[in-house]
Amino acid sequence: MSKIKENDTIILYDKAKEKKRLINLAVTKGRLSIETGYIELNSLIGMEYGSIVKTQMEYEYIVLPINLVDFIMKKLNRLTQIVYPKDAAYILLKLDVKPGDTVIESGVGSGAMSCVFAQYVGKEGRVISYEIREEFIKNATSNITKMGFGDRITIKHRDIALGFDEKDVDSLFLDVREPWLYIKQAYDALKIGSMLGILVPTTNQIEETLKELNLFSFIDIEVSELLLRKYKPVPGRLRPQDRMGAHTAFMIFARKI
Numbered sequence: 001m002s003k004i005k006e007n008d009t010i011i012l013y014d015k016a017k018e019k020k021r022l023i024n025l026a027v028t029k030g031r032l033s034i035e036t037g038y039i040e041l042n043s044l045i046g047m048e049y050g051s052i053v054k055t056q057m058e059y060e061y062i063v064l065p066i067n068l069v070d071f072i073m074k075k076l077n078r079l080t081q082i083v084y085p086k087d088a089a090y091i092l093l094k095l096d097v098k099p100g101d102t103v104i105e106s107g108v109g110s111g112a113m114s115c116v117f118a119q120y121v122g123k124e125g126r127v128i129s130y131e132i133r134e135e136f137i138k139n140a141t142s143n144i145t146k147m148g149f150g151d152r153i154t155i156k157h158r159d160i161a162l163g164f165d166e167k168d169v170d171s172l173f174l175d176v177r178e179p180w181l182y183i184k185q186a187y188d189a190l191k192i193g194s195m196l197g198i199l200v201p202t203t204n205q206i207e208e209t210l211k212e213l214n215l216f217s218f219i220d221i222e223v224s225e226l227l228l229r230k231y232k233p234v235p236g237r238l239r240p241q242d243r244m245g246a247h248t249a250f251m252i253f254a255r256k257i
């Protein structure tokens with residue numbers, strides 16, 4: 001079991017109501033007042049995750065560690081569209097991201113995909129993210145710091161039209177409005193045999209991107225979209241949820257030769 005540390009983001013889980021409250025201990029300090037009473041947050045430091053804490057009114061919460069999906073969906077401050085977990089997981093596999101890899105991405109946006117890459121490249125790996133807008137860099141840096149990945153992610157304030165500094169990178173991911181303008185820059189930065197991933201929300205963008213990809217030595221070109229249907233987890237009445245997210249993004253993948 002691991003212990004709660006000073007700057008952790010934690011979950012206070014209300015088992016009776018099946019509700020999660022996410023708290024960043026680096027930001028929220030002292031007495032936390034909630035509808036069921038108050039908790040002195042300092043008293044949580046050093047406690048084992050999984051412990052039960054009570055408000056002064058004896059209302060119980062289980063303290064749990066946050067995971068990346070909780071963070072992205074509930075805590076990350078979004079100033080841009082983000083890559084959703086269902087797409088992020090497939091992107092990781094298609095780009096063959098491994099511990100120790102160097103991954104280049106653009107733009108950083110809100111830092112959601114940067115955190116996903118950072119978790120998988122691990123402590124020995126690097127994520128280098130190029131972003132043109134300063135206000136997004138500031139917000140993404142704050143999100144990345146809250147998730148504890150500040151030491152693995154470098155953000156460069158740059159228009160990628162000017163190219164990437166790095167060469168022979170293990171994989172490269174573009175989540176920008178006009179990715180077809182930067183295929184040459186991406187091709188030049190990638191290692192032979194490595195993968196380029198691109199995310200776009202509309203089919204028009206796919207067409208433009210494919211035309212440009214065909215001008216370079218790429219193989220294994222794939223265009224895909226993932227639909228995720230969630231079920232109501234009720235034994236004896238197991239059925240899909242009534243509502244479903246219809247569209248997040250299209251993904252394009254290609255391997256440099």
Ligand SMILES: C[S@@+](CC[C@H](N)C(=O)[O-])C[C@H]1O[C@@H](n2cnc3c(N)ncnc32)[C@H](O)[C@@H]1O
Nearest residue numbers: 082083107109110111112113131132159160175
């Ligand atoms: C949709 S957001 C990226 C979201 C990000 N993948 C995430 O999961 O949070 C697109 C970002 O690309 C940046 N961008 C667009 N064109 C760019 C360029 N030419 N060079 C660098 N960044 C660019 C935008 O400013 C924006 O922050």
